[in-house]
Amino acid sequence: MRLNIKNLKKYKVLVEKLQKSRIFFVFLILLIILELMTFISLDQEFHLYFLDVGQGDSILISTSNYQNILIDGGESEEVLVELGEVMPFWDKKIDVVIGTHADSDHIGGLSFVLENYDVDVFITSDLEIRDDNLDRIKDIGYEMGIEMKEFIAGDSIDIDGVHLDCLWPEEPFEAENDNQNSVVLRGYYGDFSFLLTGDIESEQESEIVSSNSDINSLVLKAAHHGSKTATSDDFLTAVNPDYIIISCGYDNKFGHPAEEIIDKISSYNIEILRTDRNGRIEFTVGNGAIYMELEKR
Numbered sequence: 220m221r222l223n224i225k226n227l228k229k230y231k232v233l234v235e236k237l238q239k240s241r242i243f244f245v246f247l248i249l250l251i252i253l254e255l256m257t258f259i260s261l262d263q264e265f266h267l268y269f270l271d272v273g274q275g276d277s278i279l280i281s282t283s284n285y286q287n288i289l290i291d292g293g294e295s296e297e298v299l300v301e302l303g304e305v306m307p308f309w310d311k312k313i314d315v316v317i318g319t320h321a322d323s324d325h326i327g328g329l330s331f332v333l334e335n336y337d338v339d340v341f342i343t344s345d346l347e348i349r350d351d352n353l354d355r356i357k358d359i360g361y362e363m364g365i366e367m368k369e370f371i372a373g374d375s376i377d378i379d380g381v382h383l384d385c386l387w388p389e390e391p392f393e394a395e396n397d398n399q400n401s402v403v404l405r406g407y408y409g410d411f412s413f414l415l416t417g418d419i420e421s422e423q424e425s426e427i428v429s430s431n432s433d434i435n436s437l438v439l440k441a442a443h444h445g446s447k448t449a450t451s452d453d454f455l456t457a458v459n460p461d462y463i464i465i466s467c468g469y470d471n472k473f474g475h476p477a478e479e480i481i482d483k484i485s486s487y488n489i490e491i492l493r494t495d496r497n498g499r500i501e502f503t504v505g506n507g508a509i510y511m512e513l514e515k516r
Contacts, residue, residue, distance in 0.1 A: 264505030265381065265408045269440070270301040271494045271514065274468030274475070275324035278415060278440065279305060280406070282379035283505075287313045290404065290415055292328035299331055301499065311336050314378060317370070318343040319402040319417035321350040333359045340366045344388050344402045370402050372430075381408050386432050387423055398443060399423055405434055411504045414458055416442040416449070424454035437509075438502060440464045441484075445476020445493075455487055462490050462511070469495040 263283045270277040272293025279302065280288040287306070292298040313336045318326040320343070332338070333356060341360050343353065346369050360367050371390045376383040387403035394400040401417025414436040416424075420443070427434060439460035442449035444467040463484055467475040476493070484491055492500050498514030 264503050265411070266305070267411075267413060267438070267502040268301075268305050269464045269466055269492075269494060269500040270298065270305075271498045272297045272301060272328065272466075274444070274471045274473070275328070276319070276417070276440075276444075276466045277301065277328065280381060281306070282381055282408075284379050285310055286379045288315045288317070288376070288378060288381070288383070289313050289329075289332060290317045291319055291325040291417075292316075292332050294324045294327035296328065296331045298328035299335060302332070302336075304499070305501075313338050315340045315342065315376060317341075317402060317404070318353070318356065319415075320344055320397045320400050321348050321353045322397060322418060323352050325417070326352050326356060330355050330359055333363065333365065338363075338365050340368060342368045342370050342402070344370060344400050348397065348400075350397075381406060384432075386427050386430070386434065387419060389426070389430075398448075401442075403427065405432070405436060408504055411502070411509055412436040413438040413440070413502075414460070415440045418443040418446075418449075420448045421451040421454070424449060424451050428453055428457045434458050436460055438462045438464065440466065441476070441480070443475075444471075444473070445480050446473070447477040447479055450480050450483065452483070455484070455489075460489055462492060464500055465491065465493045465495075467493065467495050471495070 265283055266281040268279040270279060275293035276291040277293045277298050278290040313332065316329060316332060316338050318329055341356065346357065346367060357367060370385045372385055372387055374385040383404045383406045385402060386405055388400050398418035399420055401419045403417060403419060404415045406413050414434055434457055436458050437460060439458050441463050445465040465476045481491065494500065496515065501512045503510040
């Protein structure tokens with residue numbers, strides 16, 4: 220039996236068209252599934268995450284429309300693992316990154332963030348500080364066209380219903396060490412309020428209390444990983460939190476948090492949550508309620 224070459228060519232063209240249409244159909248189905256997954260995952264709620272990055276600080280604010288603010292990034296690439304756990308796989312945008320100060324356990328991981336996420340603005344307390352970690356971040360930022368800004372008391376951010384007020388550092392301020400120069404932020408979303416303190420010490424806590432700023436907050440991130448250099452009685456009384464978050468690494472070499480600070484906080488009947496014991500800590504605001512979830516209990 221002889222094959223008709225003309226018919227064979229027509230058959231091949233038909234097969235190719237069917238194959239292309241099948242590929243297109245599969246691609247269309249995948250797009251629909253992706254859109255459905257995206258729609259389902261958009262819970263339209265506010266999230267405040269205290270990420271578990273070991274001995275260090277990293278805090279992510281995610282708004283109801285998936286705008287993101289990252290405050291500090293720990294010391295290593297562990298921040299990328301944590302962000303991958305809480306952000307949708309398709310979301311590679313962080314609108315604002317804030318480095319509270321130049322200590323490596325706060326900004327060491329931010330260089331990895333700037334290299335792997337689309338960042339609009341980077342903020343710190345003093346861009347003139349000479350520090351290897353901060354210098355690397357500045358180099359990456361300038362190379363990628365990221366806006367670099369300094370924050371001082373009185374500055375603020377408003378993003379998608381989230382308001383952040385900078386309470387510290389004041390200008391001029393002569394810091395004995397970089398911890399004292401930490402950016403302190405008081406944030407709120409509706410009735411939910413939180414205070415993020417970097418590594419400030421008791422002296423700066425006293426200055427903030429004396430400024431008569433509104434610092435009463437539901438959630439307080441303990442300064443300097445629960446070190447005995449901070450969390451004074453006057454500050455605790457003024458903030459009057461229901462929850463205190465201590466961000467620290469398991470069995471860390473610094474002995475954070477200090478036992479005397481734990482005893483002091485406990486005497487105020489404030490619930491203590493720790494990343495070394497509880498892992499990632501999440502507060503969610505939605506449907507008129509506030510929810511708290513721990514990775515480990």
